[in-house]
Amino acid sequence: LQAAALAEIETVGDRSSLDAFKVKYLGKQGEITKLSEGMRHVAKEDRPRFGKALNELRQSVTSRVEEREQSLASQADAEVLSRVDISLPGIPAEQGALHPLTHLLDRAVRIFRRLGFAVAEGPDIEDEWHCFDALNTPQDHPARNEQDTFYLPDGRLLRTHTSTVQIRVMENQAPPVRIIAPGAAYRRDEVDATHLAQFTQMEGLYVDRDVSVADLKGTTEYFFRQLFGSETEVRFRPHFFPFTEPSYEIDIRAKSLGGKWMELAGCGMVDPAVFEAICQKRGDRAFDPDVVSGFAFGFGLDRLAMNLAQVPDIRMLVENDLRFLKQFSAL
């Protein structure tokens, strides 16, 4: 049987006939398996010898099958290789890069996380209540104008600032509240090198007992110095927003931003009227303005990213031109 099996295997020329060979000899019903079952009929004293011979047989056939398997496999490889020109250059894998806005956003979020701020989100499509009414913005305020705001046919709108997220967070959480909310905002601006109809803002809100203007200044100054270097100068100018009182605009001057004063952010102490609107909506006094106070800020990220990455035209940030995007792999 051994001789027959070993002779037969030499005639095996491909995988499927090798598989057939394995079934015929080594399978459950195979010749060699059948022989082992015959062991029962062998006289007791002959069994060790018979068993040994059987083992040798199985081993020699098995190892020959393995050899055959390997040589068939390398034959197949050689055949494929003969059809492929392995001297052709390969196709290099493309390496992705972070968009300058994403990069800036990641850094900003990391700094605020260290200060205990959590990231909050809200929808881009909003209602007038979250975008204006709850933020103490009167019916006749110019921001509500159709010239400034994108309204949808059903009366909803594209949020004109991320301050909507302040409202959504306070509706659903109790103080202390410490959040930042990066996201898109939309205004009907004429599109040019410095304006898009969609831009990126980052909102911040801190509400607790005894939050003061000093906390607002300390937090925002710390943030801008972390982001743009410890030499960064920060300046607060009195301003007006319906939803904060007092309100300020923040300018900064930093070497990494070209050494010129840049108007960067709006901020202020949350107006008691906003807390009242929240209390009414919630039906409780969790944000009672006689008990809690807070500050809020919002700043645009696009111009900052442009400045940091020296991008001359804001439209480049959204055109997704690979020639533009590829330049930032080193950031």
Ligand code: PHE
């Ligand atoms: N929402 C204001 C804007 O878009 C910025 C702001 C946010 C001002 C929070 C004060 C407090 O200009």
